[in-house]
Amino acid sequence: MASNSLKRDLLTILNSNQIRTGEIDRRLYSYDSSFLATRNSFIPDAVVFPHATHEVAAILKYASAQSIPVVPRGAGTGETGGCLACRGGIVLDLSPWNNVDEVDTSNMQAFVRPGVVHARFNRQLSDHGLFFPPDPGSSQMCTLGGMIANNSSGLRAVKYGTTENYVLGLRIVLASGEVITTGGVNSRAIKNVSGLNLTKLFVGSEGTLGVITRARLRLWPKPAAKGLVMATFRRLEDAPPVVQEVYRAGIMPSGVEILDGTAIRAVNMYRPETALPEVEAILLFEVDGSPPAVEWEGHQISNVAVKAGGKAEWSTDPQRMADLWRGRSLVAAAAARIRPDGTRIFAGEDISIPLDKVAQALREVHRLSAHYGITVVSFGHIGDGNIHTAPVIDIDSPEEVERADALVDAIHRLAIELNGSTTGEHGVGLVRSGYAAIEHGAALQAMQKIKHALDPQNIMNPGKIWP
Amino acid sequence: MASNSLKRDLLTILNSNQIRTGEIDRRLYSYDSSFLATRNSFIPDAVVFPHATHEVAAILKYASAQSIPVVPRGAGTGETGGCLACRGGIVLDLSPWNNVDEVDTSNMQAFVRPGVVHARFNRQLSDHGLFFPPDPGSSQMCTLGGMIANNSSGLRAVKYGTTENYVLGLRIVLASGEVITTGGVNSRAIKNVSGLNLTKLFVGSEGTLGVITRARLRLWPKPAAKGLVMATFRRLEDAPPVVQEVYRAGIMPSGVEILDGTAIRAVNMYRPETALPEVEAILLFEVDGSPPAVEWEGHQISNVAVKAGGKAEWSTDPQRMADLWRGRSLVAAAAARIRPDGTRIFAGEDISIPLDKVAQALREVHRLSAHYGITVVSFGHIGDGNIHTAPVIDIDSPEEVERADALVDAIHRLAIELNGSTTGEHGVGLVRSGYAAIEHGAALQAMQKIKHALDPQNIMNPGKIWP
8 A cells, every 4th residue: 555645644643753664664574583584575564663552452443444454563583474464564563562561479470561572571570489481492582472472382381381371361452443351351360261261362363363462471480499301312212202201200391302313413513512412312301390309300300211221411500401401502503504505494393293203203304304305403392292393405595495395395294194283382374374274174264253253354464374 | 942843853863862852851951050040940942962073063053053052061060050051942961972082191182072070080090190180179070071161170270270271172063063173183282373272262161152072181190299288377367478478489389278267167067076276267288299399398388387377287198188188178068057057059159369369358258248147158279369159048038048149249249349250160151141241341242253253143052151
């Protein structure tokens, strides 16, 4: 649409410093962290910076009347194109709206605005002996609004669950501009089974149902102690049964991570001094809780690993734990450097696999990697089967990009075939909408009915989730 | 509708032994555990016993075509009239459909049919070292289908969360007769953020959106040890800060229960040999985990309680723990016997209050109890603020019933006023739909839009949730 008339209309709602329509400004909002964004340019017609619910409401009411797409955006750290204006329209940059309105320590909850950065939030909570358990890798940048919209998680999800477990209520502007509060208008209750669970419906809805302008989050007491076990296995197939055996011992670690052979090689190439053992699998078990619990669980896990033929070391010393974590911490950066002309692309990178098929999935990914001649570095949250399979390619080679596309498609289909999902925590956005029909079958139409009921003109983040 | 033609139609779908239309048979389905059900008779036109998804689908397709209400029912242990055919129609008794199709121990999940009884399920899981954490008081009778439909919980919710945290996917028959599978058609993944979260929308929807015919549930490793702290406080107001202080110590007990003075007196009258101290509050902290964790946490909690002026005893001995639990175990039965002509009614019995207002709420309930001249026995899950305030009345006195109605209304309004909810775990059903508008405001219309999108003729459990 004509940028000038849009700007004029928006000026009736917002101040001029809350609106950007210049080309360079708009181009800055044409990408996120997805591989897709490096190959396409989705330039919005306008970018606005609302910082009140009534402003968002006025924008949505206007956009509904004019059938203009509206795309909510946090820090742009997403890997699916979820915050891109693939059909033009207005991007709502919610990242500057970053107040923590209140930390209610008595009731272990907080009221936050969408732009609060995850790591900053947890630093603030730390002073109160509390924490917000979901822990995405992009913690230093990503916003709580984005985490809620994507139902983000990270390595602690195995014990603590995903973002949805910690959202007690949301203030939401619907497509019509109407404002609702889910979880009870003035509620500070932890438990509430009154009415349909709109809160959890909106968590993970990727901005397709409305705009989150405030969230009531449940907090958790910070555990008194942590420990870390590193266990190495010559054969990949020996690792998953050890995870299962740890669970059978009644232990639920706060993180269970894997580096497979590809990830180990990547880290050793990137930082030779790390000197990870050249095995097929390294498992890292983080345990948390009271000091004696951590002690007991660390020993038990080490014993289980050794009994299964692995080697294990464990520690509660912060320095040594940081050393043992190093491989895992470096792997994302290391993957990008595995070849001089290589770039780690965010595509096919987030499969979720039942635990008893993780080894098979990783073997298959190795086979696909060889077949397509593209390195894939695999690591991630084996505890709940959510593996990051990161292709590394020369993005300037169209031929290689084409092969990568085929590889990514094969990885996604493999995940579904192994009773898994194409996405454990990163979301669908633009890049995985083609698999929604296979994953969900007839349920996809039920989702569409709900979408249509709440956003009949399809202005909220159109083109995402559904093909 | 004419019973004969309904029966004839149903016989085209089901065998005759799956259909009941006789008056006595239908009367058996005219009540649940709610007080409401003792004063009204909601007799369905037919009761059917489907035991296949395609049978449920055929019934719903027929009911949609004829605009006949359909009411799913489990064990009938609900306390809200949620499973009653308040507008006639067909009751689906799903309780005989009680197969555990599979326990997938490798992936810590189970596939169950709606009629599986909770306690039986956990006994079966115990052999695998696993458990299903939600733990309603009606465990010996209630069905998993009913628990999912109501998002049930119980005393362990404080640590483990409610039923919704353990539902990975559902097979659902929609009002149209269409069958969908949420959480991924063939998925056994633990983490999955693909698409709208229909699973969690259906959990707690009280049968208003469709019929659950199969559920994929997440299981948890059984903790190796348990311990119990009993702490007594002369002043009610001293109890909630102790709960907060325990959380601040980084401890999340698996249960935090309270008996207030009314509950203590009820238990001592009912079983004098229990000899509970006549104080204003007794707290019970259950902790679970590894043996040393339980040991450490039990000591810490005792110390916190004593420092706050309470008396504390704690144990890991099963016999002594059973003794300490006795008061809590007996309180539901004891409440009914607090006066010879008394009946504990299930009305106004499930408020959820922010922890920092629980003492105030209980004082207010005492005041209301005195004002209306009706005994209220109060106890429950103080850890998450979910208190059971149980009125005890002579149900044969119309005058007393009238006062009870006024008291129950006042308790519900009090809960909302104190930033709580009218229901923490029992649900809305028929009995609390009048408060939905106050609790949810404009969000209620959004819920209605979703309901209408999935059930345009309002055949699924009509008259529930919405006023």
